[in-house]
Every structure is written in structure tokens, then in C-alpha cells.
Amino acid sequence: MKLIRLLLASVVLIQGAVTANARPLEEIQKSGKVIVATGGEFPPFNYFEGKKLSGFEIEVAEIVVKKMGLAIEWKTLGFDSLLAGLQQDRWDLVVSSHGVTEERAKAVDFASPHYCSGSSIVSRDPAIRAPADLNGKVVGVQTGSTYLENVRKLTKPKEIKNFPQDRDARTALATGRVDAWVTDKFVALAAVKANPEANLKLGDLLFVERIAAAVGKGNTGLAAAYNKALAEALADGSYAAVSNKYFGENVRCK
Ligand code: ARG
Numbered sequence: 001m002k003l004i005r006l007l008l009a010s011v012v013l014i015q016g017a018v019t020a021n022a023r024p025l026e027e028i029q030k031s032g033k034v035i036v037a038t039g040g041e042f043p044p045f046n047y048f049e050g051k052k053l054s055g056f057e058i059e060v061a062e063i064v065v066k067k068m069g070l071a072i073e074w075k076t077l078g079f080d081s082l083l084a085g086l087q088q089d090r091w092d093l094v095v096s097s098h099g100v101t102e103e104r105a106k107a108v109d110f111a112s113p114h115y116c117s118g119s120s121i122v123s124r125d126p127a128i129r130a131p132a133d134l135n136g137k138v139v140g141v142q143t144g145s146t147y148l149e150n151v152r153k154l155t156k157p158k159e160i161k162n163f164p165q166d167r168d169a170r171t172a173l174a175t176g177r178v179d180a181w182v183t184d185k186f187v188a189l190a191a192v193k194a195n196p197e198a199n200l201k202l203g204d205l206l207f208v209e210r211i212a213a214a215v216g217k218g219n220t221g222l223a224a225a226y227n228k229a230l231a232e233a234l235a236d237g238s239y240a241a242v243s244n245k246y247f248g249e250n251v252r253c254k
Contacts, residue, residue, distance in 0.1 A: 022216025023092055025225055033071040034222075035091040036061060040076035041165050044190050044246050045097045048076075056246040060114050060230075061095045061213070063238050067229035078164060080144040083108050086216055093222070097184065099146040099209035109217055112227045113210040115243075116253035119147050120188040121203035122173060123180040129203035131155050133180075140169035140178035147182040150207045174198040182206055186247060210253055 028034050038046045038058065046055040053074055065072050075091055082094045086108050100110045127133060134155040141147040143162045151160055161178050163169040170191050173181040183191075185205065192200045215223045233239040234252055243250045 022086075022089055022219035022222070024219070025221035028070065028092055028222065033073050034065055034068070034093055035073045035075060036065070036093045036095055037075045037077055037082050037085060037091040038094070038096045039079040039082065041079070041167060042097055042184075042187060044186060045184070046095070056242060056251075057095050057097060057114060057211075059242045060233065060239060061093075063233050063242070064114075064226060064229045067232055068225050079142060079166075080164060083214060086214055089216060092215065092219075093226070094214045097211050098214055100212050101146060101149070101209075103149075104214070107217065108214040109219060109223055110212040110214055111223050112230055113212045113253045114230060115211050115251040116208065117211060117251065118185050118205040118208040119150065119182050120185040121180055121182055121206055122170075122188045122191070122200050123203060124173065124176075124199050124201065125179065126201060128180050129201075131204065131206055133203070134182075137179040138177075140172045140181045142166040142169055142183070146207075146209055151182050154206060170195075170200075173200065186251075 040046055040048055040053055044055055045057045046053070048054070053076065062072060077085065079096060082096050083104060085091060086094050098104065100113065121129065121131070121134065128137065131154055134151065134157050136156070136158050138159045138161060139151050139157045140161045140163060141151055143164050148160065148162065151157060161172060163172065166183055166187065169178070169181045169183065172178045174195065188202055192202060213226065239252060240250050243252065
């Protein structure tokens with residue numbers, strides 16, 4: 001009985017995977033709104049200010065989608081489930097600071113990048129600054145992130161500790177459970193400023209990346225409309241205004 005149930009469940013799963021296809025632009029236009037998923041836990045890019053979803057890329061997405069003549073229905077979910085949900089057609093777009101990687105591009109399509117950044121090494125120990133200083137150390141990173149992938153690829157830590165939420169990796173550093181935390185340089189800067197008592201120090205960059213929204217594989221209509229609207233925002237100064245507000249500089253990709 002158990003086996004039959006298991007078999008049935010896997011048939012349903014496989015069917016779901018095969019039949020799921022992204023909502024085409026025309027269908028999104030008909031509904032008037034695009035469903036956008038984000039983590040809502042990665043300040044200053046996407047986070048909650050009380051009950052309000054805010055952040056640099058949240059505001060940029062609002063501008064872009066408005067230019068597309070649509071409204072946004074936001075969904076906030078765990079970072080690690082965002083691209084998988086896109087593949088299952090549970091939302092149309094993901095805006096959550098995803099770095100463009102070959103691996104991810106096998107599963108989803110990336111739009112034009114909405115900012116360029118790098119990842120910083122953060123530690124309380126002034127002797128941990130450069131990538132080589134991570135060798136033999138315990139490093140905290142967010143699960144499913146490019147930080148995890150690159151710490152693995154570029155350094156030889158004693159242990160990598162995974163945290164579903166980036167801020168928990170930061171807390172682990174503040175409480176001495178990890179020797180270093182690798183995260184986005186702007187996230188790191190904001191964390192250093194917001195937690196002076198934790199004595200966090202910014203080290204070197206480990207790698208740089210282009211950050212883009214993702215659409216379902218093959219959803220070229222949606223990607224093209226989004227890219228066109230993003231290009232307009234980059235050209236008419238509306239992107240620059242939001243970037244200056246958050247960072248005091250323009251973080252667009254050069
Ligand atoms: N840029 C990193 C990556 O591509 C981290 C993104 C984290 N985003 C978030 N919402 N927590 O994996």
C-alpha cells in the first residue's frame with residue numbers, strides 16, 4: 001500500500017514537472033499583474049521595514065514593472081526555494097539578488113543584470129581579511145548562495161557552516177560560532193554599520209558577480225518586456241536615483 005502511494009506520488013510529481021510551463025507575457029498582461037518572489041531577508045536589497053517589503057531591488061522592480069504597465073504581487077519565501085518555485089511555475093519572476101551562474105542558467109533564464117556587486121569576507125579577527133586567510137577556518141554562508149559555491153571553489157576552509165538565512169550566518173560570526181562570514185559587500189557594509197557592538201570587520205572581496213532577475217526557462221516574452229523596461233529605467237535616471245538613495249553611488253553593471 002505504502003509503495004503504491006509512493007509510486008502515485010512520484011507520478012504526480014513527474015507530471016507536474018513536465019506540464020509546468022511559465023505564464024506567457026500575454027497571460028500576465030491579461031491578469032494585469034506579475035507575480036514576483038523574493039526572500040525579503042537580505043538588507044539593503046530586499047527586506048521588511050515593519051510590514052512593508054522594501055529595499056533597493058524591490059524599488060527597482062517596482063519601477064520596472066510599472067513601466068511594463070503592470071502591477072506586482074509580491075511573494076516572500078525562503079531564498080533556497082525561489083528558483084525551484086519558478087521552475088514549478090508558482091510565480092513569474094524572481095528578484096532576490098541572484099548572481100548569474102552557469103549552473104542556475106540551466107534551470108532558469110536570467111534577465112539583464114540590475115546591479116553588479118562582489119562578496120566580502122567579514123570577520124572579527126583582523127588577521128582574517130584575504131581569501132587565503134579562510135584556509136583552515138570555519139566559514140558561515142547562506143544555503144544555496146554563490147557565497148557557498150565560491151568559498152568551496154576558491155578557499156580551503158576547515159568547515160563551511162550553512163544557514164538558510166544570511167542574517168543567521170552574521171549572528172554566528174557575532175557570537176563566535178564561525179571565524180568568518182562571506183556575503184554581498186553592500187550587505188556586509190550595512191551589517192557592520194547596523195551592529196557596531198559586534199565589532200565586524202570588512203575584509204577583501206572573494207569574487208564579483210552580476211545580479212539579475214530570473215524568469216522561467218524559455219519565457220522570452222516576459223524577459224524581453226522586463227529588459228526593455230529596465231533599460232528605460234537605466235536611461236531616464238529613475239534607476240540612478242534609487243541607487244544613490246541606498247548606496248550613494250550607481251551600482252549598475254558597467
Ligand atoms: N548573490 C548571492 C547569490 O547569488 C546571494 C543572494 C542572496 N539573496 C537573498 N535574498 N538572500 O546567491
